[in-house]
Amino acid sequence: MNTWTRRAFIGAGTITGGGFLLGVAGFTLAPGRHTLVSADAGEHGQLTTWITVTPDNLITILIPHCEMGQGTPTALAMMAAEEMNADWRLVRVQEAPALDEYANGYIIRTLSGDYVPAVMARGVDYGAFKIAQWFGFQVTGGSTAVRSTGEYGMRVAGAAAKEMLLTAAAQQFGVSMAECTAKSGRVLHAASGRSASFGELARAAAALPVPTSPALKNPDTFTLRRTAVPRLDIPSKVDGSAIYGIDVSVPGMLYAAVDFAPVQGGRVVHVDTKPAEAMRGVTKVLVLEEAVVVVADSFWRARKALAALTPEFHDGGNAGVSTETIFAAFDAALGAPPQMPATAATVVTADYKVPFLAHAGMEPISCTARVDGTHCDVWTGVQDPLNARSTAAKALGFDTDQVTVHNQLLGGGFGRRLPFNFDYVDLGVRIAKAMSPTPVKMIWTRENDTQHDYYRPAGMSRHAGALDANGVALAASSFYAGGGNGEAVFMPYAIPEKDADAKDAAHPIRLGQWRSVLNSQHGFFKESFIDEMAHAAGKDPFEFRRAMLNQQPRFKAALEKAAAMSGWGTPLPAGEGRGIAICESFGTIVAEVAHVSVSPAGRLKVLHMYAAVDCGDVVNLDTATAQVEGGIIFALSAALLGEITIKDGRVVERNFRDHQMIRIVDAPLVSVEFIRSNALLGGLGEPAVPPAAAALTNAIYAAAGVRVRELPVKKTPLVKQA
Amino acid sequence: MAITLTVNGTEHLLDVEPDMPLLWALRETLGLTGTKFGCGIAACGACTVHLDGRPVRTCTLPIAAAVGKRVTTIEGLAQNGTLHAVQQVWVDAQVPQCGYCQSGIIMAVAGLLAQTPNPTDDEIDASLTNICRCGTFARVRKAIHQAAAPRTEGAAS
Numbered sequence: 099m100n101t102w103t104r105r106a107f108i109g110a111g112t113i114t115g116g117g118f119l120l121g122v123a124g125f126t127l128a129p130g131r132h133t134l135v136s137a138d139a140g141e142h143g144q145l146t147t148w149i150t151v152t153p154d155n156l157i158t159i160l161i162p163h164c165e166m167g168q169g170t171p172t173a174l175a176m177m178a179a180e181e182m183n184a185d186w187r188l189v190r191v192q193e194a195p196a197l198d199e200y201a202n203g204y205i206i207r208t209l210s211g212d213y214v215p216a217v218m219a220r221g222v223d224y225g226a227f228k229i230a231q232w233f234g235f236q237v238t239g240g241s242t243a244v245r246s247t248g249e250y251g252m253r254v255a256g257a258a259a260k261e262m263l264l265t266a267a268a269q270q271f272g273v274s275m276a277e278c279t280a281k282s283g284r285v286l287h288a289a290s291g292r293s294a295s296f297g298e299l300a301r302a303a304a305a306l307p308v309p310t311s312p313a314l315k316n317p318d319t320f321t322l323r324r325t326a327v328p329r330l331d332i333p334s335k336v337d338g339s340a341i342y343g344i345d346v347s348v349p350g351m352l353y354a355a356v357d358f359a360p361v362q363g364g365r366v367v368h369v370d371t372k373p374a375e376a377m378r379g380v381t382k383v384l385v386l387e388e389a390v391v392v393v394a395d396s397f398w399r400a401r402k403a404l405a406a407l408t409p410e411f412h413d414g415g416n417a418g419v420s421t422e423t424i425f426a427a428f429d430a431a432l433g434a435p436p437q438m439p440a441t442a443a444t445v446v447t448a449d450y451k452v453p454f455l456a457h458a459g460m461e462p463i464s465c466t467a468r469v470d471g472t473h474c475d476v477w478t479g480v481q482d483p484l485n486a487r488s489t490a491a492k493a494l495g496f497d498t499d500q501v502t503v504h505n506q507l508l509g510g511g512f513g514r515r516l517p518f519n520f521d522y523v524d525l526g527v528r529i530a531k532a533m534s535p536t537p538v539k540m541i542w543t544r545e546n547d548t549q550h551d552y553y554r555p556a557g558m559s560r561h562a563g564a565l566d567a568n569g570v571a572l573a574a575s576s577f578y579a580g581g582g583n584g585e586a587v588f589m590p591y592a593i594p595e596k597d598a599d600a601k602d603a604a605h606p607i608r609l610g611q612w613r614s615v616l617n618s619q620h621g622f623f624k625e626s627f628i629d630e631m632a633h634a635a636g637k638d639p640f641e642f643r644r645a646m647l648n649q650q651p652r653f654k655a656a657l658e659k660a661a662a663m664s665g666w667g668t669p670l671p672a673g674e675g676r677g678i679a680i681c682e683s684f685g686t687i688v689a690e691v692a693h694v695s696v697s698p699a700g701r702l703k704v705l706h707m708y709a710a711v712d713c714g715d716v717v718n719l720d721t722a723t724a725q726v727e728g729g730i731i732f733a734l735s736a737a738l739l740g741e742i743t744i745k746d747g748r749v750v751e752r753n754f755r756d757h758q759m760i761r762i763v764d765a766p767l768v769s770v771e772f773i774r775s776n777a778l779l780g781g782l783g784e785p786a787v788p789p790a791a792a793a794l795t796n797a798i799y800a801a802a803g804v805r806v807r808e809l810p811v812k813k814t815p816l817v818k819q820a
Numbered sequence: 821m822a823i824t825l826t827v828n829g830t831e832h833l834l835d836v837e838p839d840m841p842l843l844w845a846l847r848e849t850l851g852l853t854g855t856k857f858g859c860g861i862a863a864c865g866a867c868t869v870h871l872d873g874r875p876v877r878t879c880t881l882p883i884a885a886a887v888g889k890r891v892t893t894i895e896g897l898a899q900n901g902t903l904h905a906v907q908q909v910w911v912d913a914q915v916p917q918c919g920y921c922q923s924g925i926i927m928a929v930a931g932l933l934a935q936t937p938n939p940t941d942d943e944i945d946a947s948l949t950n951i952c953r954c955g956t957f958a959r960v961r962k963a964i965h966q967a968a969a970p971r972t973e974g975a976a977s
Binding site: 342397508 | 836837840841844847848849851852853854855856857858859860861863864866893894895897898903907910911914915916917918919920921922923926944945946948949950951952953954955956957958959960961
């Protein structure tokens with residue numbers, strides 16, 4: 099029974115009110131689901147991706163992904179609506195509930211119709227691979243939603259729905275299905291001039307058998323996809339009505355403020371709770387293993403009372419850890435640079451360093467929970483409500499079916515709210531249990547959020563490259579510490595010897611996934627080093643790369659397009675420069691050119707960023723563009739300013755005054771163009787991030803002659819030493 | 821001690837301490853959650869509202885400072901069911917991504933345009949210091965110019 103099957107199954111059933119719903123059930127280990135889902139499957143919640151058509155002609159599409167700013171629900175709904183030939187004005191979206199039946203992790207396995215995506219064979223797309231491992235999750239991450247749930251779920255569900263509606267119409271009209279066409283939410287029979295709306299047909303369609311292999315539209319006939327359809331969530335985000343996790347209100351709820359042991363791995367030793375208990379609004383002071391918590395009738399009162407306490411914390415044995423000790427360990431682990439061939443005319447070596455980074459989503463972490471006897475409700479914003487549910491169940495000693503997660507809009511995710519990073523769900527439900535049955539909203543301050551994140555790993559790399567007498571690359575190898583994988587270190591260039599080896603240097607800092615994961619470090623490492631090799635060879639950095647991409651036509655095309663967009667090679671005023679970089683991540687190739695100016699005093703201004711993006715094809719042109727624009731700004735903010743420093747085992751940075759983010763004054767123009775290569779769809783949430791830092795520092799070198807080998811850029815004076 | 825507060829044209833009597841930041845009174849006491857908590861130190865601007873028409877950051881502003889003044893939040897920016905010009909261009913230019921910071925940015929921009937109907941890029945840079953982690957800045961700038969344009973053609977501000 100527990101064998102994997104490759105086919106995606108489709109099921110349909112009626113719902114109360116005469117509607118019609120349909121989904122792709124996909125792979126499952128559950129007994130009885132290797133067959134077509136039965137007609138009443140919807141009532142059992144057995145379908146994965148649902149399309150509901152109601153008699154009022156509205157089409158409601160249930161989305162098994164969260165909305166964290168990327169317009170994912172809109173893009174996914176477009177993919178289903180396109181196949182249905184629906185009237186887009188009548189399409190609505192709703193986030194699927196946090197139930198196993200809506201797990202989406204399986205869909206990624208269909209990327210190439212096989213157990214593990216074939217693209218893994220060349221060592222790229224690690225993100226998709228990781229998500230595939232999270233099979234039973236309902237995760238939004240790894241830039242996978244559109245290319246997996248959309249391409250292999252939404253499209254098939256939409257196509258099947260259309261076929262059922264056409265069949266129902268043909269039966270009603272007494273004609274053959276082949277004579278009927280679906281257009282703008284109606285089925286038409288041209289010969290007789292008869293037509294019926296999807297809503298009118300929904301009940302009859304729902305009673306029909308479900309096609310197992312509905313025909314998908316030829317992309318040449320798309321009318322909705324590739325257009326810039328306005329996002330469905332935006333109206334609620336301009337009038338204050340959008341509800342994020344932190345905005346949830348549950349009748350009778352109290353508020354919790356938290357003071358964590360500051361050292362990673364630390365514990366509460368002692369606290370005199372009396373000063374807080376005497377203060378207005380305070381209900382209770384909880385002394386937990388890792389934190390002191392004040393519960394009060396307002397968050398501000400809880401915080402104020404918490405500030406009156408002076409808890410003693412144990413340092414967890416990590417008080418000696420600092421950024422310096424961590425990088426010293428990296429340096430020692432890296433050892434001597436990689437060996438270069440004896441035939442080399444020139445050997446280039448360089449080390450690069452990148453810091454720990456926090457996610458710093460604008461919405462501070464929060465979790466509202468109510469534990470009432472044998473049930474727990476959780477209101478929060480997560481990138482995977484199913485893992486949040488099991489985290490809550492585990493913390494309470496409950497079964498997962500005793501927990502309901504009500505997922506809300508996310509005020510930024512960037513990886514902080516992925517599975518295995520749910521410390522706030524764990525803590526939130528423990529606080530609610532202590533206050534049971536009163537619901538409690540736990541809110542983290544910005545300081546909590548900054549200092550108790552799962553950080554983007556700091557890392558260091560040591561490179562050596564060899565050139566022959568003509569400046570042709572013979573070898574480019576590196577050692578790295580701090581994390582990496584086959585996708586992150588992949589270099590597309592035709593260099594006879596290429597290697598990248600991990601060196602281990604463990605430390606106790608808590609790590610997680612940060613937008614583009616390990617590609618964010620390695621994009622900077624490898625694309626900085628290839629740039630240094632180009633300069634050592636006396637060649638133009640764009641031409642040097644291009645000459646090594648003849649076997650990689652998609653890379654070459656993207657590189658050429660970014661260069662052309664930026665006017666690469668045309669003269670610039672003194673003190674200005676362009677830098678180029680290219681990376682593939684999450685199945686998408688992005689080439690970026692940064693255009694910067696550096697004043698004689700070393701003042702940097704990023705003027706313009708250009709991105710050429712090959713993600714196969716775009717679904718929503720505007721949200722796709724927005725993801726690239728935003729990814730570049732996110733990456734630049736980190737490259738210019740972002741840094742989490744460890745001192746005495748604790749995070750030094752606290753809030754936005756000492757943990758700076760770029761603002762509009764620093765934000766460059768961003769130009770984005772897409773290449774329609776018709777390759778497998780790639781992701782878009784993350785791939786704009788990896789090339790940005792290297793494009794930036796390569797441009798700084800071109801402008802000022804200063805090679806920045808350590809991020810953030812602010813640590814390096816940009817005045818060329820005499 | 822009761823505090824009288826006028827928010828979006830309605831008077832409220834609140835039993836809160838005078839030093840409670842206006843943000844928390846709006847969010848928790850009045851349930852106006854469109855105004856966001858972002859940093860608590862007036863560094864990010866997510867909590868921006870208008871006090872007598874001028875943008876202020878409310879996470880550090882004691883409620884006492886708002887007594888006797890008109891507080892306008894994002895929920896009160898639209899008039900008679902019609903979006904404020906800034907809200908409308910925000911939809912037209914598809915500015916928000918996660919949207920969390922946008923209430924504050926919209927309030928800051930509405931305040932800027934009330935004072936400077938057609939701001940230059942330098943004026944925008946000097947005035948708008950809000951943080952957006954999704955990186956919507958280029959669209960924010962474009963939308964500000966879009967919102968400003970009709971005003972220069974004689975529309976009422």
